[in-house]
Ligand SMILES: Nc1ncnc2c1ncn2[C@@H]1O[C@H](COP(=O)(O)OP(=O)(O)OP(=O)(O)O)[C@@H](O)[C@H]1O
């Protein structure tokens with residue numbers, strides 16, 4: 001630190017500039033991370049929040065929840081291996097509806113579940129529906145931006161059924177569409193299932209151990225059991241969206257490592273003679289290594305603090321409809337990554353410094 | 367024994383195979399406390415090599431080096447570092463000060479490296495600067511000092527760790543003779559005052575009268591020049 005701080009003070013501009021680059025990169029990392037997180041929950045918060053560990057899905061469905069189809073018989077089979085309280089059938093239907101008295105079409109996803117079971121959403125406004133109603137639903141409150149109100153009516157485009165909104169949930173979306181929760185009676189009506197025939201749904205959510213899940217997969221024919229993250233990847237567009245953002249973040253980390261590596265390497269090369277002098281007067285390689293690492297870490301930490309403040313500042317002025325979600329764990333994770341990356345970036349310089357010989361300090365005849 | 371430094375049949379060979387050059391050939395020298403020795407010789411004769419070996423910067427091909435009763439020719443690199451830090455002070459040819467440290471910090475760096483930074487070190491640094499007439503330049507960076515002032519700072523830095531021996535490689539090369547002389551005078555005074563030893567490589571014959579002994583290196587051989 002003795003050397004690090006004094007060198008900063010003496011060569012302010014140089015270190016300011018590299019710090020500025022780091023601030024910009026860190027800002028971009030944080031911003032894109034926040035966006036990735038925001039988009040991910042905007043896309044699939046209904047699955048992310050779901051109180052379930054695994055999903056039983058039709059084997060041929062290729063991990064896509066909305067492609068799978070399970071019958072009531074299958075559910076009986078599954079329940080042989082997992083208690084029925086921990087098995088919850090779920091119907092998923094992407095749809096389009098119109099608000100009563102308007103012809104504007106709005107996208108949504110119907111979720112059908114036992115509203116007394118584990119999959120029941122939390123209602124933040126109005127009241128919950130029960131399992132017997134035939135024309136009441138609860139909707140995600142983002143639909144309010146489309147003009148939906150408590151007590152308002154919506155008309156499903158495919159079935160022509162009309163429902164009344166009796167409550168609003170928060171943060172429930174699937175495939176970027178707000179989720180509308182209903183019971184199985186209404187679900188049967190939407191799908192025109194006759195009352196005497198078997199009930200059909202897409203998947204069964206499981207809240208159980210890994211062993212049980214594997215057992216079900218083995219014993220019940222025609223089904224696969226996938227965990228939550230596999231289910232998320234199966235949501236249309238989820239993986240592509242997250243994948244490209246993750247790639248950007250990864251590249252930004254690589255760029256940060258290179259910027260630091262190149263900057264400090266050039267600085268080190270310039271200072272070879274100086275390091276030779278320091279070694280000649282008794283500085284150990286370890287001391288010089290600490291000198292460089294403390295400089296790298298100082299620059300990184302200061303840049304991080306500034307960019308975190310900057311990111312939160314920008315997030316504050318962003319419009320609410322922008323999916324941006326920067327949680328403290330995410331910030332900590334990114335910052336930790338950044339510190340690791342910056343130390344990696346300084347390794348080249350450390351290697352160079354370790355190789356410097358004290359003899360370089362003395363004027364040689366050559 | 368009051369020999370500060372003993373070089374006993376030291377040889378140094380550079381290169382290998384056909385291109386071998388023997389820069390030092392079995393040279394021996396003993397230096398006592400309070401002695402200031404000048405090393406002279408033609409360019410390329412091995413003066414810097416000699417000084418580097420005496421200063422534990424370079425290891426000899428053969429022979430023994432005993433500094434303050436410690437045989438240093440078989441110590442590890444880490445130990446040599448320690449020896450340089452605690453027992454040897456260097457004054458290099460041209461300003462080998464750290465550009466981003468003020469004059470005072472140049473000296474404090476030494477105690478920082480030795481892990482003994484405290485009030486005493488600061489007191490010592492101030493005393494040294496006072497004695498070398500640099501008090502008013504304490505907070506200046508090397509870039510704003512004259513050549514002579516820089517060399518005086520280098521001498522102060524070399525004295526900072528209270529070394530047993532000071533090694534100087536052409537400390538006056540970048541100075542005019544008057545300033546050079548005053549720098550060498552200061553070096554000589556330090557040696558006498560503290561009963562240390564010093565070796566100075568120089569090209570400048572006019573400095574020799576300030577030294578106690580003069581040795582001459584040529585063709586790898588070292589001969590003592592009798593003082594008139
Ligand atoms: N690392 C090295 N490898 C090979 N040869 C070397 C090396 N260092 C020095 N030499 C050779 O050793 C000889 C003595 O060099 P040295 O630097 O000791 O001379 P010098 O007496 O200090 O000369 P000058 O008065 O010009 O500074 C020279 O011929 C030089 O080329």
Ligand SMILES: [Mg+2]
Pocket residue numbers: 363364365413414415
């Ligand atoms: Mg030389």
